[in-house]
Amino acid sequence: MAQADNPFPLGTSGSRSARPTPPGGARTSPQVDETRPERSRIGRRMVAYFLLISLIPLAVVATVTFLLSQKTLLKTETQYLEAIAARQLDSIRTYLYEMQNIASLVAMSPGVWLTLEHDARLSSQAAPDTATATEAAQPAPVNASTASATAESASPAAPTGSSASESPAPDDSAQVPQAPPLLTAPPPHHPGVQAFKQEHQAEMQKLVSKLGFNRLYLVNPQGRIVFSIPQLPEDRLDLLAENNLNSELSDLFKRTERMMSNQAGDFRLDPATGQPALYLSSPVLHEGRFLGIVILAPKNEDIYAAVNNYGGISESGDIILASREGDKILFLNDPRYSSNAAFKFTVPYAPEPGQPLMPVQRAVRGESGGALTTDYRGNEVLAGWNYLPNLRMGLVIKIDKDEVFKPVIRLARISLWMGIATAIIVFIVAFLLSRTITRPILNLTLAANRMAKGDLTTSIDCRAHNEIGQLANSTRTMAASLKSLIGKVKIAGGEISKTAQHISSSTRQQVTTAEQTGVSSVEVNATAREISTTAQELTSTMRKVNEITQQVAVDAEADLDILQQLQHSMGELQSSNSEVSDQLNLIQAKATAISSIVLTMTKVADQTNLLSLNASIEARKAGEAGRGFSVVATEIRRLADQAAVSTLEIESSVKDMLGAVSTGVSSMSAFSRKVESSVEEIIGIGQRLTEVIQQVQGLPPRFDQILEGMQSQSAGASQINEAMAALSESAQQTAASVRETHRMLDNLRRSADILQSEISRFKT
Structure with a gap:
């Protein structure tokens, strides 16, 4: 096996024995200062692990606590602000409801409707063409008891002396007759108006101030x-x-006259005074008559006291009351830390695109x-908002985000300091614990x-009673065992070296034997290749012989047909001698053709005999493997001999037939007598030819068997x-x-030498 197939053979970089050694044979080792222990990396890791084990859960808990606290606080504060906004709106609604009730009471007070009736009476007196109607419309005087019945000392105006003399005597009920249709109001400088205002101005001023209003307007039906x-x-x-159609008072008068119910205007600046005012109106009805409208304006300080209630709101919290004015939103109050925003500061009604x-x-x-x-300043805030439909106002209560999350941030800081303190404590404990572990280990x-x-004579001093x-x-036991092992290894090293030399000599002999086996196998391979080639050629030859045999069978069948036609012709010769000559010529021509066919069959039989002889020779050469093939070749040779004999018989018959034809030509009478015998002979020839054809047709299957045997022999040779x-x-x-084994043994011998040199440096 090639050396590249072994990634770590002996003597390569994968073997410990292959390390380069310095001169002298001893390897150097790292220099270690034995006077003091090295700095413990285990101790540092233990401290780091302790810190991680303690701080990671703490960080996870702190983070989860921070996120949950932030989410809970945000939800709680949002609900709290929504509740405050609802509370503020309830306070404003309650205040508005109280002021509207007071306005209704003021509208029902005698002083108010008497004032409006007095205005109506003066208006009727001022018309030059309504004297008659004025006389019929003089109201009855009001007595002192009726005047004292007004709320909060609101005294009714007494009629003038001239009117009192013309009116009937008053009764206890102090009923006022129905006023005539109101006409054009008298001018302000009318003596009656001036006298009435001077008489009741102080009392009405006192009444309005005591009820919490700073403005009062009585408006007649003419506006x-x-x-x-x-x-x-x-x-x-x-x-x-x-000039007053677009004013807040004009709009409020129209709505009140149309709805005949209490109405509230928008909280806006009054152009007449330049001060903000929230006008409340109530229709003045007396005994089913519409006398006019009373319009009151609550004190601004009372309105702002209801709005700017900062109870329960932190330092950064703010309350904003606003309403729509065209395409702007107008601030109606001053924010907490701004004193000039009310009725001056606006923001767009529609948001910026994408905002x-x-x-x-x-x-x-x-x-x-x-x-x-x-918010409108661009700061992140936590806000709650609500809407007051009666006054068409929106209320916003907001707190800065930093202040909302101040408790969570404080909690995060506390968690951070706890983490730092925990880290310090864990560091000290881990350091002390690591020293008790790492010093014996060092x-x-x-x-x-x-x-x-x-x-190996080093003493190990450790008195710990734990795993260390x-x-x-265990280290002491290992040192003692190592001493014993070194001695045994020295003995084993010498034995290994001797064994390696003996095995090396054996492997050389195995290499020689393996090379001889290779050469022999090459020669056998060449011989088998030649046998395979010969078998393939013989197979090709037998395939051609098979094709020729099949062709002979086809030709023999054709000859059989010709003989049958000849038999039929001989029958016709018996019936008609006139056609004998032509039929004899035809028979002569057919006989000539049969002679050529017989000659071909003779050649085929000879060739088949020769091929079977060659096959028998090759089978003998093949020995035991060609025994079956030799039997087949013998059978083929026997069949070829029979075919040759039959062919000779056919040739003899054809010659006889030609002689008979010649005799018939010379003597028609003799021919006629021999016709029947000739027919019989032709029939016999047909039968024998049929037998020959059957025998020839039986040859192709046998040739196929020979061909299969040749193919099997070729396949065996290929295998x-x-x-x-x-x-x-x-x-x-x-x-x-074997060569690689020999090389490995050489390496083993060198390794044994190196092992001996390495063991020699141990002190035992």
């Missing part, structure tokens, strides 16, 4: 403010005038909810290094050839293996 606290300019009194809705944009759209999002390492240099002590005892080729290759491989 004119007939009484106001504080006073308004003349151009602001007519709410249906062209989500801000909380204030969601709130003014009527949405409610909460989430971690981005001592054992030094002893092992000295034994590795060959000093067991290791030290012998292949077997000898394999034997030759095996002999070559055996020779190569």
